[in-house]
Amino acid sequence: MNVKQIAVTALFSIAAVCTQAQNTTFPETSAAQNEWVDSVFHKLNRRQRIAQLFFIRAHTNLGKAYEDSVGRIIKKEKLGGVVFFQGGPGRQAVLTNAYQAMSKVPLIIASDGEWGLGMRLDSTVSYPYQMALGAVQNKDLIYKMGQEVAKDFKRIGMHMNLGPVVDINNNPKNPVINYRSFGENKYNVTVKAAAYMLGMQNGGLLTSLKHFPGHGDTDVDSHYDLPRLTFTRERLDSLEMYPFRELIRQGATGVMSAHMNIPSLDAEPNVASSLSRPIVTDILKKELGFKGLVITDGMGMGGVVKNFPNGEADVRAVIAGNDIVELSLNSERAINLVRKAIRQDRVTMAQIDSSVKKILAAKYWVGLNKKDTVDEHNVLAGVTRQESLVLQQQLADASVTLLRGKENIRQLTAEKRTAIISIGTPTVTTFQRNLGAHYQHSVFYTLDRNANANQIAKVLAGLSSFDQVIIGIHDTRIRPGNGIVLSDDLKMFIKDMAKKQTIFALFANPYNLAALPGLESSKGLLVAYQKDDFMQHAAASVFKNQLVPTGKLPVTVGTFFKYGDGE
Structure with missing residues (x-):
C-alpha cells in the first residue's frame, strides 16, 4: 500500500467512526425541509433576509463603549451573526447573552479557534499549532482535540469555529499561513484536518x-495586499484543492473563500477569489458539490478592498455566491448596496433566499431553534478542564521530532555534570528547570537573543568542566514564524557548539533550521515547534529518556531536513 493509499484509507476510517457519533451532517440538514427554518424565513422581509448574510466583529477587551456600539448595530441591522476576537471567556459569555437578547433571530456566534479558544481569549487553553500537529502520528489525539474545542466553544455560547486551516504550506516563505498549516504534504494535511474537523463537528460545532x-x-499576506497565484488549473486541482475536495466528501459544514487573484480560474483582472463567481459558485458549489456554508475571509483585509472599495467588495462577495459575508467595514452600507444590486439584476433575490435558508438551517443544526442563555457562572473553570490540559501535553509529546542523535540522547546520564543553556531568552526557562530536576549536577546558562561575543565568551569559559551540554534555542515571539531573531554572534556560537558533543532542542518554527547552519551536523537535534511550556516539558522528557519521540517533520527545510524525517 503506497503513501497515498494509506492516507486516504486513514481518512475514510476516521469518517466511518465519526459518522456513528452524529447521524445527520449539516449539509443534509440544510437540504431537508424544516418547519422552524420556514417559519423564521417567512417572517423576514427582504432587507432582513439580506442582513442575515452579514456577520459583525466583536471584542470584549475594548471597553463598554465599543461593546455597546456593536450591540446597536446588531439591533438596528438585524444581522445574522457575530465573530468574536480578543477578550476573555467570562466577559464573552455575558456579552453573548446580551447580544442574543437584542436579536429576534438568534445569532450564530463564531470565532477563529485554529488552536482552540486561546487563539483569541486570555486565560484559556491553546493546543499546539497545526504545524506541530502535522508531526503527530496518532490522528485520534487530533480528533479528541476537536471534541475538546467543541466543548469549549459551546460552553461560552459559540457555534462556529473558523477553522481548520487546510492550506498546504509548500512555500517556506509564506508569511500568513506557515505554522497555521499541517504541512506541505496534501495527504498528511487532509488526514489531520479530517480528524480535527470531524472531532469538532461531531461535538456539534460548525x-x-x-x-x-x-x-x-504564496509569499504575500492577503491581510495587506492581493496575492497572485499563476498556477495552472491542473496544478490547483491536484494539489491546493485536494483537501477541500476530500473533506467536502466527509461532510464539511463550511468553507472559507480566500482573497487571492488566480487567473487560471478567473481571468478578470485584480478580482479576489472570494469575489469570483467562477470560483465560489462554479467550482466550489457546482464542481466540488459543496452544499454547506460558504463564508468569506474578513472583508476589511487589504487583499479584497484594495481593488473594490466603498462597499463594492461586499456586493461582489454576495454575487459570487458566498452565503456569509464576514466583517464588512460597514454592514448598513453593504445591505443597501446589495438591495441596489438586486434592483439592477446583478444578483437575484432567489440566490439571497437560498443563502438565508442555509444560514437558518445552520442555526437549527446547532440548536438555536430553542431559546437558551449561556451560564455565566464558573466560565473559566468550564473552559480550562483538566482533561484538556492532559490532552494538550499528550499532543506536545506526540509532536516533538528527533532529527539527529537517538543514540547520543540515550547516553545522557543524570549523574554527569551537565551544562543546560537557553538561547534567545534572558531568563531561566521551563526546559532548564525541568532538566535541572533530573540532572543532579547541572548548571544553567542563559544567552538573550542579542548576546554579543563577550557574553558568549563568559559562558564558553565555563563549559570545559562539563561532561554534557544541552542547548535549547527559543523563539520568544508571540507567533512562531520564520526569521527567528538571534545575533550573528549567537548563530556562530550555535554552529561551533554543533561540532562538539552538544544536544539541541529547537523551540521554534522548523523553517528556522535553514537560518541556523551547523545544526545538521549536531550530535542531537530535537524540533519542538514552539515556545510553550508544554513543548518544553515534552522536549525535556525526551532528554531525560522518559519519552520516545515519534513526531515526523511535516515540511522540508533546505537540503538537510526532509518531509517525514524523524528518528
Missing part, C-alpha cells in the same frame, strides 16, 4: 475549511 482554493503557496 467548522469552516480555509482558505479556498488554497493559500499555502
Whole structure:
C-alpha cells in the first residue's frame, strides 16, 4: 500500500467512526425541509433576509463603549451573526447573552479557534499549532482535540469555529499561513484536518475549511495586499484543492473563500477569489458539490478592498455566491448596496433566499431553534478542564521530532555534570528547570537573543568542566514564524557548539533550521515547534529518556531536513 493509499484509507476510517457519533451532517440538514427554518424565513422581509448574510466583529477587551456600539448595530441591522476576537471567556459569555437578547433571530456566534479558544481569549487553553500537529502520528489525539474545542466553544455560547486551516504550506516563505498549516504534504494535511474537523463537528460545532482554493503557496499576506497565484488549473486541482475536495466528501459544514487573484480560474483582472463567481459558485458549489456554508475571509483585509472599495467588495462577495459575508467595514452600507444590486439584476433575490435558508438551517443544526442563555457562572473553570490540559501535553509529546542523535540522547546520564543553556531568552526557562530536576549536577546558562561575543565568551569559559551540554534555542515571539531573531554572534556560537558533543532542542518554527547552519551536523537535534511550556516539558522528557519521540517533520527545510524525517 503506497503513501497515498494509506492516507486516504486513514481518512475514510476516521469518517466511518465519526459518522456513528452524529447521524445527520449539516449539509443534509440544510437540504431537508424544516418547519422552524420556514417559519423564521417567512417572517423576514427582504432587507432582513439580506442582513442575515452579514456577520459583525466583536471584542470584549475594548471597553463598554465599543461593546455597546456593536450591540446597536446588531439591533438596528438585524444581522445574522457575530465573530468574536480578543477578550476573555467570562466577559464573552455575558456579552453573548446580551447580544442574543437584542436579536429576534438568534445569532450564530463564531470565532477563529485554529488552536482552540486561546487563539483569541486570555486565560484559556491553546493546543499546539497545526504545524506541530502535522508531526503527530496518532490522528485520534487530533480528533479528541476537536471534541475538546467543541466543548469549549459551546460552553461560552459559540457555534462556529473558523477553522481548520487546510492550506498546504509548500512555500517556506509564506508569511500568513506557515505554522497555521499541517504541512506541505496534501495527504498528511487532509488526514489531520479530517480528524480535527470531524472531532469538532461531531461535538456539534460548525467548522469552516480555509482558505479556498488554497493559500499555502504564496509569499504575500492577503491581510495587506492581493496575492497572485499563476498556477495552472491542473496544478490547483491536484494539489491546493485536494483537501477541500476530500473533506467536502466527509461532510464539511463550511468553507472559507480566500482573497487571492488566480487567473487560471478567473481571468478578470485584480478580482479576489472570494469575489469570483467562477470560483465560489462554479467550482466550489457546482464542481466540488459543496452544499454547506460558504463564508468569506474578513472583508476589511487589504487583499479584497484594495481593488473594490466603498462597499463594492461586499456586493461582489454576495454575487459570487458566498452565503456569509464576514466583517464588512460597514454592514448598513453593504445591505443597501446589495438591495441596489438586486434592483439592477446583478444578483437575484432567489440566490439571497437560498443563502438565508442555509444560514437558518445552520442555526437549527446547532440548536438555536430553542431559546437558551449561556451560564455565566464558573466560565473559566468550564473552559480550562483538566482533561484538556492532559490532552494538550499528550499532543506536545506526540509532536516533538528527533532529527539527529537517538543514540547520543540515550547516553545522557543524570549523574554527569551537565551544562543546560537557553538561547534567545534572558531568563531561566521551563526546559532548564525541568532538566535541572533530573540532572543532579547541572548548571544553567542563559544567552538573550542579542548576546554579543563577550557574553558568549563568559559562558564558553565555563563549559570545559562539563561532561554534557544541552542547548535549547527559543523563539520568544508571540507567533512562531520564520526569521527567528538571534545575533550573528549567537548563530556562530550555535554552529561551533554543533561540532562538539552538544544536544539541541529547537523551540521554534522548523523553517528556522535553514537560518541556523551547523545544526545538521549536531550530535542531537530535537524540533519542538514552539515556545510553550508544554513543548518544553515534552522536549525535556525526551532528554531525560522518559519519552520516545515519534513526531515526523511535516515540511522540508533546505537540503538537510526532509518531509517525514524523524528518528
